[in-house]
Amino acid sequence: MTDQSTLAGKHALVTGGGTGIGLAIARALADRGAQVTITGRRQAVLDDVSGAGIHGVGMDVRDEASVQDAVSTAIAARGPVQICVPNAGIAEGRTVPKTDLAFWQNIMATNLDGAFLTIKACLPGMLETDWGRVIAVSSIAGLRGLPGAAAYSASKHGLIGLIRSLSEEYMGKPYTFNALCPGYVDTPIVDRNQEAIAQRTGMSAEAARQLMIDANRHKRLIDADEVAAAALWLVGPGSQSINGQTIQIAGGQTA
Template structure:
């Protein structure tokens, strides 16, 4: 119960990596606000853990983010653990990428993290210890072809945590990024039909094609990212600041 008495907030906390993080934090004693766009998904998860608290919040909406996090802090205290996990992944050739598609990804993946961190930090007193963690991607530390806006957005959030770690160096607050490779989640599974058709392979063949993006050629499990995050939230990681933790089965 290391985090008993703390308030944690996880955006995109209803599914995939966010779900795993939210459950782990609740099991460690934190009161966890889980946010997302679908009330039914959030409520279904919250019903499984008494310390999970659902809140519909669209991170593309500035006022919704600021008002939502303020309301959550009024109910459960300052946000001492903030996990900016919500994001979207869309790809395509650079030559045919529209400005609208570019802006959509930047609004969610980069602006959303900026707003989430700024709103969460406004709930803290200068002396409050806190952990601010963004779920970036291996795309944040290397380039991915046919995913330029996504790659740029994930590089951007790493710049954000590095800048923030310098600006708030004298406060008991850290900023770090998790950079997982391809994780076995619904986002990855949803790509399988298209890959099966594109390469003329069965489902396992499509999985193998995605898994090649990880150095050990296996899809990651959600718990691998969750475990790394729980370490970053621990007291023992209090001097880990402005760092990228890469999880991809080998050197990126």
């Protein structure tokens, strides 16, 4: 088997890999020697960050045919996916009375269905190899309720349930399934949420940003590279007994 101190010879696939947490994880894996397929709906964004072991493939995680086609293309070019990182997601908040079915379904289709479809497409090839890691990017909201964001919280709770079930299903085999659960991370999502909170509440943009900063126990935004470091740990030497876990990256005890 390939030396796991590096990831040379490994093919990783990261959804939502063009920006934010996904891009940080993709770059960390590529730096370790993996060939990394990043996916997203905006090909131009993927093309801007491709190179040095990172390859962009357009994909909409909400569309089963799109997922199957993109994963097949990636496998044909770089071999079975042995590191699958379902990261693509949207973080938008609405109270339940203001949540219509279309909003709810779009959150679920992206955050939960998209992860399911990605893992389902990658798993057969992974199971033909002698090693595999699935690392889903959930959220602290997947471990506790988040006021004003019931749909988002429910989708992230569901993602953790999927990961825990897979870990049980393949227990004792050389594949592990874990979820990263960050708090507020300094990414474009926080920037968008800052504006949305300000518009919804009437507070200033600075106050809205501070609201998210204060939600992290150590009172600062998390760097995307901190989340990537946790992903590297889960694919590194000695990670084979870390399975079915929810790794909190939130600056303190939160759940």
